Amino acid sequence: MNKLSRIAVAILVACLALWLGIVQLQKSQGFTKDNTLTLYNWGDYIDPALIKKFETKTGYHVSVETFDSNEAMYTKIKQGGTAYDLAVPSDYMIEKMRKAKMLKPIDHSKLTGYQNLGQSFLNQPFDPDNRYSLPYFWGTLGIIYNDQLTSQPITSWSDLWQPQYKGDIMVVDSARDMMAVGLIETGQSVNSTNPAALEKAKQRLDQMAPNVKAVVADEIKMYMVQNEASVAVTWSGEAAEMLANNSHLHYVVPTEGSNLWFDNLVIPKTAKHEKAAYAFLNFMLEPKNAAQNADYIGYSTPNTAAKKLLPAATRNNPAFYPSNQLIQKLQVYSDLSPTTVGLYNDLFLEFKMQH
Amino acid sequence: MRRKQFIYYIPYALWLVLFVLAPVALILYQSFFDINGQATLQNYATYFQSGTYLKMTLNSLWYAFLITLITLLISYPTAYWLHQTKHKQLWLLLIILPTWINLLLKAYAFIGIFSQNGAINHFLGWFGIGPQQILFTNFSFLVVATYIEIPFMILPIFNSLEELNPSLVNASRDLGASNWQTFTKVIVPLTMSGVKAGVQAIFIPSLSLFMLTRLIGGNRVITLGTAIEEHFLTTMNWGMGSTIGVVLIVAMGLIMALTGEKKTKKKVTLK
Numbered sequence: 212m213n214k215l216s217r218i219a220v221a222i223l224v225a226c227l228a229l230w231l232g233i234v235q236l237q238k239s240q241g242f243t244k245d246n247t248l249t250l251y252n253w254g255d256y257i258d259p260a261l262i263k264k265f266e267t268k269t270g271y272h273v274s275v276e277t278f279d280s281n282e283a284m285y286t287k288i289k290q291g292g293t294a295y296d297l298a299v300p301s302d303y304m305i306e307k308m309r310k311a312k313m314l315k316p317i318d319h320s321k322l323t324g325y326q327n328l329g330q331s332f333l334n335q336p337f338d339p340d341n342r343y344s345l346p347y348f349w350g351t352l353g354i355i356y357n358d359q360l361t362s363q364p365i366t367s368w369s370d371l372w373q374p375q376y377k378g379d380i381m382v383v384d385s386a387r388d389m390m391a392v393g394l395i396e397t398g399q400s401v402n403s404t405n406p407a408a409l410e411k412a413k414q415r416l417d418q419m420a421p422n423v424k425a426v427v428a429d430e431i432k433m434y435m436v437q438n439e440a441s442v443a444v445t446w447s448g449e450a451a452e453m454l455a456n457n458s459h460l461h462y463v464v465p466t467e468g469s470n471l472w473f474d475n476l477v478i479p480k481t482a483k484h485e486k487a488a489y490a491f492l493n494f495m496l497e498p499k500n501a502a503q504n505a506d507y508i509g510y511s512t513p514n515t516a517a518k519k520l521l522p523a524a525t526r527n528n529p530a531f532y533p534s535n536q537l538i539q540k541l542q543v544y545s546d547l548s549p550t551t552v553g554l555y556n557d558l559f560l561e562f563k564m565q566h
Numbered sequence: 567m568r569r570k571q572f573i574y575y576i577p578y579a580l581w582l583v584l585f586v587l588a589p590v591a592l593i594l595y596q597s598f599f600d601i602n603g604q605a606t607l608q609n610y611a612t613y614f615q616s617g618t619y620l621k622m623t624l625n626s627l628w629y630a631f632l633i634t635l636i637t638l639l640i641s642y643p644t645a646y647w648l649h650q651t652k653h654k655q656l657w658l659l660l661i662i663l664p665t666w667i668n669l670l671l672k673a674y675a676f677i678g679i680f681s682q683n684g685a686i687n688h689f690l691g692w693f694g695i696g697p698q699q700i701l702f703t704n705f706s707f708l709v710v711a712t713y714i715e716i717p718f719m720i721l722p723i724f725n726s727l728e729e730l731n732p733s734l735v736n737a738s739r740d741l742g743a744s745n746w747q748t749f750t751k752v753i754v755p756l757t758m759s760g761v762k763a764g765v766q767a768i769f770i771p772s773l774s775l776f777m778l779t780r781l782i783g784g785n786r787v788i789t790l791g792t793a794i795e796e797h798f799l800t801t802m803n804w805g806m807g808s809t810i811g812v813v814l815i816v817a818m819g820l821i822m823a824l825t826g827e828k829k830t831k832k833k834v835t836l837k
Contacts, residue, residue, distance in 0.1 A: 282799055378699070384780060386800060425702040425784025430677070439682050439701070549601040549802065556801040560793060561618050563785050 237272075247272045248487040251288070251298040253474070254279060256348075258507035265494050271487045288313060288479050296482040297491060302473045305344050306337040306546035314343040315478040321489045324496030324516075331535075332513035335473065335543055344475035345492060346513035348505070350447035351533065351541060352388055352470040359459045360441030368396055368465040371442070376422045381435070381443040384428045386559035387544060389416065391470050392444065401470055401542045404551045413558040420565045435460060446472070447531055451509030462530040468540030473513075590815065596808035601801070609809035619793070623813070626789040630772035633711045637768055638761065640712070641719035645760075646753075648720070649727040658724065665717050673781045676710045677701065680782075702784030710782045711775060719764035726760025727753075762825045770818045790814055 250257075254277040262273045276293070278284040281304040288295060289311070300308060308314050319325060325345075332346045356365045362375070371380060371392075382389055391401040393412030403409060424440050431443050436456045445453075450462035476495070478488050494500055501517035511531050512518055518526055526532060533541075547555070600606045613619045648657050664672070679685050680700040690696030700706050730753065738748040776791030785792070790810050797807030 280799060282802060381784075384785060386796075424699075425786070427780060427784055430781065433677075434681075437681060437683055553601050553801050553803050553806075556796055556803075557618070560788070560796065563792075564618055564621060564788055 246270065246484075246487065247274055248484055248491055249273075249294065249296050250275045250491070251284060251293075251295040251479075252277055253299060256299065256474075256508060258504045260507075261495075261500055261504055264500070265491060268494070269487075269490050271484075271490065273491075288481065291481050294481045294483045295479050296484045296488045298477050298479055299347055299474050300344075300477060301544075302335065302337045302475070303544040303546045305473075305475055305477060308477065308479075309338065309343050310546065313480050315480055315482060315485075316342050317345065317478065317492075318489075321493075322496065323493045324498075327496055327498055327501070327514050327516040329513050329515040329518075331538065332473070336545060337473075337543065338475070344477045345496070347474045347476050347495070348448065348508065348510035349471065349473045349513050350511055350531075351464045352391065352444070352446055352472070353450065353462055353464045353530070354442060355435060355445050355450045355453060355460055355462045356442045357435065357438060357440075357457070357459050358461060360438065364461065364463075365442060366463060366466055368392055368467050368469075370465075371422060371444070372419050374422075376442055378422065378424050379441045380419075380422045381425050381427055381431050381440045382423055383431065383444055383446075384426045386556045388446075388470065389444070389559055389562065390555050391542075391544075392416065395465075395467050395469065402545045402547065404547065406554060409554060409558055413562055416562050417565050420562070426563055448508070448510040451531065455509065464530065464533050464537055464541075466537075468537070468542065471538070471541035471543050473543070474510075593808045593811045593815070596804050597812050599805040601803045601805060606805075609805050612806065613809055613813065619810070622788055622790055622793055625787065626773050626791075627817075629708070629711075629775075629787060629789065630769050632708060633715060633772045634765055634769045636708065636712045637715050637719045638764065641716055641723055641764065642761070644716075645720050645723035645727055648724055661717050661720055669714065670777070672714065673710065673778060676706070676713075676782060680706050701782065702786055704783070704787060707778060707783040707787050710778055711772065714778075715768045715772065718767040722763035722767065723757060723760040726757040726763075730756050765825055766822060769821060773817060774814055 248271050250273055252275055256277075257275070262275065265271070266273055276295070278287065281301050284298060284300060285304060285308065287293070288298060288308075305314075319341075322345075328346060332349055333341050335341075338344045354365050354368075354371070358364070360379075365371075370376075390409065390412055393416040394401050394403055394408070396415050397408070397412050399405075399408045399412060403412075425434075427434070429449075431445050432449055432453050434440055435443050435445075435453045438457075438459075445462075447462060447464075450460075454460050454462060476492060478485065482488055495504070496514065498514060498516035498520055501512050501514040502520035505512035505514075505517060505521060506525075512521075518532070529537075597609055598605055598607065600608055644661075648654060648661075651657060677684075681687070682697045682699075682701075684700075686700060687697035690698060734752055734756070735748055738752045743751065773789070774791035774794065775789055776795050779785060779787045779789055779792055790813070794807045794810050794814075797803045797810070801807075
């Protein structure tokens with residue numbers, strides 16, 4: 212008993228010492244609750260060097276918390292446990308949060324560098340006139356393939372149905388994205404709410420089932436880099452990371468068109484440090500910073516001034532900056548009613564049972 | 567005196583109410599609401615009328631059965647051998663050790679072993695029969711699930727073997743029973759409680775495995791756990807997710823009832 216309580220006391224003392232150390236460290240760096248900006252971001256979605264730079268430049272301390280799905284972020288902000296000053300939801304989620312009155316309007320007169328943003332990324336249907344959000348990164352849904360394991364380059368969605376890829380394709384475990392593939396293949400809008408059209412799209416997907424090796428999530432990155440499969444359906448941002456690690460991989464935006472997605476910065480209603488939030492927005496609008504971030508993350512930047520600063524090989528890569536002609540064919544997801552989202556998911560679950 | 571005993575009961579009662587009864591009640595409550603927040607019984611109707619959910623239930627039961635069976639077939643002999651050896655504690659520690667490692671890390675380790683360029687395919691390559699597709703098969707799913715569950719089967723069986731009075735075994739031999747007869751008529755019946763505890767500890771969690779089904783099974787095996795995860799995280803249809811949860815809870819209750827200790831002891835009739 213004596214020994215046990217001595218161990219317990221030792222652990223408690225260690226905890227206390229560590230806690231005091233942290234408090235002391237934060238104090239010595241001049242961080243208090245009042246000058247802390249809380250950023251709610253996707254994991255590994257900002258260059259840490261930029262955060263350091265922002266902190267030294269403005270004196271604000273940045274605390275970054277991360278989420279791994281729009282829905283998880285939505286729930287957490289709605290519950291309001293932590294006061295986030297900035298968050299990075301995707302397109303349809305911005306629409307949903309806007310409708311749920313969870314966002315503060317952005318005062319454009321406080322912004323510097325708004326004109327750096329490309330016109331084609333502003334005034335999207337999910338947020339007309341960008342009253343509530345500023346584009347952070349954008350990208351597409353597409354196909355990544357390994358030129359060593361496939362006989363010819365893949366260019367379109369319909370290639371995925373070719374019998375030569377039997378048991379060789381990995382697809383993302385995301386109902387909305389995979390249903391979008393089926394909908395595009397059957398000539399429908401990716402925001403279709405018509406049950407008959409959705410059923411048809413699912414039947415088309417079912418025909419692809421023999422080619423599907425696995426329905427996986429983040430692990431696609433690892434598998435493709437390790438040559439586990441020859442073809443995968445994924446997002447452009449994830450693809451950028453894979454391309455960096457395996458030179459035989461190629462990413463294409465299918466010719467039939469695809470989904471265009473946005474991750475935008477928003478200020479939740481619960482934000483407590485608005486001044487710091489605007490300082491951060493303006494900091495990220497600066498072309499140099501946006502370019503550095505895009506270079507680090509590998510996603511496509513909506514900041515046209517920043518794009519000019521990127522290496523020519525990145526800037527002119529049609530996989531990540533598609534031609535205007537192709538951009539015309541891309542569709543943005545809109546927020547669907549819960550019943551329709553349920554239908555998408557039920558159909559996708561049926562597809563998963565098929566393969 | 568009685569009051570004092572009541573005080574001791576408080577922590578347990580609090581625990582029970584906060585972390586067992588309240589969540590179960592909430593799940594039951596949620597299951598009566600549809601996606602738009604309307605009170606309804608529709609979720610249950612959907613569940614029992616949908617081929618998808620019934621097939622998923624069948625899948626869950628079948629794979630949980632297989633996992634439990636394989637685990638039992640490996641664990642009983644292992645526990646028996648452990649019981650017989652010297653240095654029991656050391657061997658036992660080696661079996662318990664992997665349970666200290668996070669499940670996700672173990673799953674990733676298996677991905678490395680089973681992948682196209684993994685250890686097993688390298689080995690098969692020496693005989694000219696590799697690389698084979700091992701990952702994303704039912705086989706790999708069963709192997710990993712069994713591997714993870716084995717310690718939870720070995721421990722209760724081992725404990726019940728340890729508790730078994732050795733003089734009963736000796737008596738059986740003295741009375742002329744063969745080794746096999748001793749094993750089947752004395753040892754197995756007397757360690758049945760350990761087997762039951764092990765079966766409960768494995769079958770029930772196996773019903774709702776979901777992470778392994780994606781990581782190792784590539785969603786080729788879809789269990790009810792996958793559906794619950796999807797309803798709570800993507801669809802935000804908590805009602806349907808809860809309904810599946812209720813079905814699982816009922817299934818678990820049934821299994822507990824079937825494998826549980828019977829209170830009435832068997833009467834021994836002497837002739």
